[in-house]
Amino acid sequence: MIKNLLCWILLAFVVVSCDKSYVTPDPVARGLNFYPLEVGDYRIYDVTDIKYQHNVPTELNFQMREWVADSFMDQTNTLTYKIIRSIRANAESEWEDDSVMTVTKNHNMVTLTKDNTKYVKMVFPVEEGKTWHHDAFNDRYDSDLTDKELSTYVDLDQPFSHADLQFDQTLTVLQQGIFVSPSLGKDERKEVYARNVGLIYRLFNRQKYEPCSDCPDETEPYILDGHERHEVLIEHGKL
Template sequence: MGKFFAFLFFLAFILVLFFIPACKKNQQEKPYLGYDYFPTEPGKWVIYSIDSIAYSDITGTDTIRYELKELIDSHFTDNAGRPSQRILRFTRKSANVNWKLSDVWFSTSTESKAEKVEENIKFVKLIFPVRKGKIWDGNAFNNLGAEDYQYNQTHTSLTINNLTFDSTLTVQQVESFNLIETKNYKERYATGVGLINKEVIDIETEVNGTIKRGFKFNQNILSYGE
């Protein structure tokens, strides 16, 4: 009888050794969703440099440069009962000038997507899980017409203004080229930070390449914190 109980104890010990690694393996294989590319914690802020160039075949070229600060101010519940964030946006002409509140935007992050309301227009900025090549309609909740957004780079390192980010993604929002028109809209996000870069090129040109009208916009991160 003693040998029988010893055998059962040995068998139970072997089963424990077998199941512990299996459980650890299942825990390790839990899929990464990418929620940290779109932070929602109040107190987080990012400062950007803004460079905007407007082209007109009538009035010429106009260049504007300033700094923008986005601060996640507080949580609230939206009309659909979802936790959302209030984002305060401040601008200043240079680092030597005080910040001035310019407008308020809103964001909502769910299990499947990240939304942002910009100037009262809602965009689907990201979808989860983050996967290279995934496509979705960024204008699904506005009346601007369907626009395919796509992850064309994911989980790559990137350096902007001497700030290095270990894991970033790129969302290609608009991409259209021909002999007289160029449209290229993209945004880049970093884990734990959110948006770190926005590039927009929307111009019409002569056949020889001379810009007739349109605009270019570049938004680059300068610093961040909480």
């Protein structure tokens, strides 16, 4: 009798231990809802794209849509999402497909592959100040990661406003700049995500400066070459 009782106690202990070891992580606590990903999801952005050559800007304005068109299992048996990026001149124009990306997401990270280059867009759990190498999977830098670029989480669950955007719980991903001195140029890159919505704002601004003694305003930098781009969410939903 005592032997049977001990067996039952041991079995119960094993079951409880196993249950604890397989507790499913809370996706909201880990921040997975900053990057929602389901077939049919779409987001539309107003885009301002400015190219600089010898201090002369050329500006384009258009709209861009990112649509989760399909999902499939890749060669490693990983669930992968196909995202089609389309552009149009304005709301009255027809969409024209521009490029295709693939995204994978699990409880540890989100990766995006575009033009045969893989990037780590997010790592989980989301924590203020956490950093990672967003180009860890490509070989454009030293293989020991010493020259890899860093991404950093800031302003976790803080409100964000820009133009007509207004969201209460957002997360900003900052990417490391490449210039050691402001006199050499500018490198401002960031992405802002809102819970249950995804990317709401993206800034890409890289400029290379050159001294210019003959410029009318010597206090302003002479932009030898540069690219500034703003993407602002204007609509999202499911197709």
